[in-house]
Amino acid sequence: MPDWQQVYLSLFEVLGKKVKRNQILAPFTSFRVGGPARFFVEADNIYDLKAALKIAQQFNFPWFILGRGTNILVSDNGFDGLVLRLSSGFSRFIVEGERIVSGAAVPLPELVLGALTNSLEGLDFAVGIPGSVGGAVKMNAGAFGKEIGSLVNRVTVLDSSLELKNLYRSELTFGYRSSSVKGVILEAELMLKRGEEKKIKDQMEMNFRLRKKNQPQGCFSAGSIFKNPPGDKAFRLIESAGAKGLKVGGAMVSPQHANFIVNLGKASSADIYSLIKEVRERVWNKHNILLELEIELVGRFEDGNF
Ligand SMILES: Cc1cc2nc3c(=O)[nH]c(=O)nc-3n(C[C@H](O)[C@H](O)[C@H](O)COP(=O)(O)OP(=O)(O)OC[C@H]3O[C@@H](n4cnc5c(N)ncnc54)[C@H](O)[C@@H]3O)c2cc1C
Structure with missing residues (x-):
C-alpha cells in the first residue's frame, strides 16, 4: 500500500481543495448506499483529471471513474483509492445537424430532451435511463431492443498513457451492457436522424408509460x-x-x-x-x-x- 499521507500531499499540491478525503459515496449513487472514498475529486477539466490519474499511476493505487452512480453498488466499506467524477467542463452538448457531440458528464435525460427539441430521432429508447453519457456508452445502455452503441460515431477517451485519443465507430465494439471502450470517456459523438418532433415525442411518451407500468x-x-x-x-x-x-x-x-x-x-x-x-x-x-x-x-x- 502506498504512503497515503504522501499521496494526499501530492494530490493537494496540484488540485488543492478539490481533493476531498473520506467522501461518503452514498449520495452519489442511485441506491443511496456506500461508504467513503479515501480520495474524491470532481474534475472539471482535463488538466485536473490528468494530474489526478498521473498520481494514481505514480503511487500505483486503485481509482474508479464514477458517472451518475446508477449502475453500481458501492460497499459499506467504501473504496480504498481515488474516485473521480467528471463535472462542469464535461457537462455540455452541442447539436450539429444530425450529430450530437456530448460531454461525458451530461445526464442522459438531458440529451434525450435535447434530441427531442431538435427533432432528432434515435434516443427515444433512453427515456428514463438516469445515467451519464459516459456511463451509458461504457455500459452500452439500452432498452426496448435498442442500445446507445448503435448511435456512437466517435468516442474521445483519456487512455492509460494519459493521452487523448479519438476512437471511431470501426474501432469500437458494443455488446449486451458492455463495450470495448477503455480509459476515461470524455466525449461522445452520436449520429441521429432527422424526424418529426410530434412522432418522436409520442414514441418517448409511450416508452415512458411502459417504464412506469413495469418498473418501480x-x-x-x-x-x-x-x-x-x-x-x-x-x-x-x-x-x-x-x-x-x-x-x-x-x-x-x-x-x-x-x-x-x-x-x-x-x-x-x-x-x-x-x-x-x-x-x-x-x-x-x-x-x-x-x-x-x-x-x-x-x-x-x-x-x-x-
Ligand atoms: C431506475 C433505473 C432505470 C434504469 N434503466 C436502465 C435501462 O433501461 N437500460 C440500461 O442499460 N440501464 C438502465 N439503468 C442503469 C444505468 O442508468 C445505466 O447503466 C447507465 O448508463 C449508467 O450510467 P452512470 O453514469 O450512472 O454510470 P455509473 O453507474 O456511475 O458507472 C457505471 C460504469 O460506467 C463507468 N463509467 C462511468 N462514467 C464513465 C466515463 N466517463 N468513462 C469511462 N467509464 C465510465 C464506471 O466506471 C462504471 O464501470 C437504470 C438505472 C436506474 C436507477
Whole structure:
C-alpha cells in the first residue's frame, strides 16, 4: 500500500481543495448506499483529471471513474483509492445537424430532451435511463431492443498513457451492457436522424408509460440487477424462484419488477449484497442458471466479489 499521507500531499499540491478525503459515496449513487472514498475529486477539466490519474499511476493505487452512480453498488466499506467524477467542463452538448457531440458528464435525460427539441430521432429508447453519457456508452445502455452503441460515431477517451485519443465507430465494439471502450470517456459523438418532433415525442411518451407500468418509480435502485441470460428474462426466473418481495434488512426485491432491488430507505450495501446473493442462489437452485450481474460492485465485499 502506498504512503497515503504522501499521496494526499501530492494530490493537494496540484488540485488543492478539490481533493476531498473520506467522501461518503452514498449520495452519489442511485441506491443511496456506500461508504467513503479515501480520495474524491470532481474534475472539471482535463488538466485536473490528468494530474489526478498521473498520481494514481505514480503511487500505483486503485481509482474508479464514477458517472451518475446508477449502475453500481458501492460497499459499506467504501473504496480504498481515488474516485473521480467528471463535472462542469464535461457537462455540455452541442447539436450539429444530425450529430450530437456530448460531454461525458451530461445526464442522459438531458440529451434525450435535447434530441427531442431538435427533432432528432434515435434516443427515444433512453427515456428514463438516469445515467451519464459516459456511463451509458461504457455500459452500452439500452432498452426496448435498442442500445446507445448503435448511435456512437466517435468516442474521445483519456487512455492509460494519459493521452487523448479519438476512437471511431470501426474501432469500437458494443455488446449486451458492455463495450470495448477503455480509459476515461470524455466525449461522445452520436449520429441521429432527422424526424418529426410530434412522432418522436409520442414514441418517448409511450416508452415512458411502459417504464412506469413495469418498473418501480421514485425508489432508490440501480435498475436491473442481473443481465438476462440467453433466451430468457432474469425477472421471470427470479419471480418463478419465489424471490419477488423478498427482503433483507432495508432492501427488497421489487414486487413490481423482480429484477430490481430497492432500498426502502435504510438499507446498507451489505443488505443489498446479501439479497443479491440470496436471489442468485434461489434461481440457481430452481433453474440451474447462474445469473450474471449487470450492476458493478465497487469496493470490497464480505466474501470477495462474485
Ligand atoms: C431506475 C433505473 C432505470 C434504469 N434503466 C436502465 C435501462 O433501461 N437500460 C440500461 O442499460 N440501464 C438502465 N439503468 C442503469 C444505468 O442508468 C445505466 O447503466 C447507465 O448508463 C449508467 O450510467 P452512470 O453514469 O450512472 O454510470 P455509473 O453507474 O456511475 O458507472 C457505471 C460504469 O460506467 C463507468 N463509467 C462511468 N462514467 C464513465 C466515463 N466517463 N468513462 C469511462 N467509464 C465510465 C464506471 O466506471 C462504471 O464501470 C437504470 C438505472 C436506474 C436507477
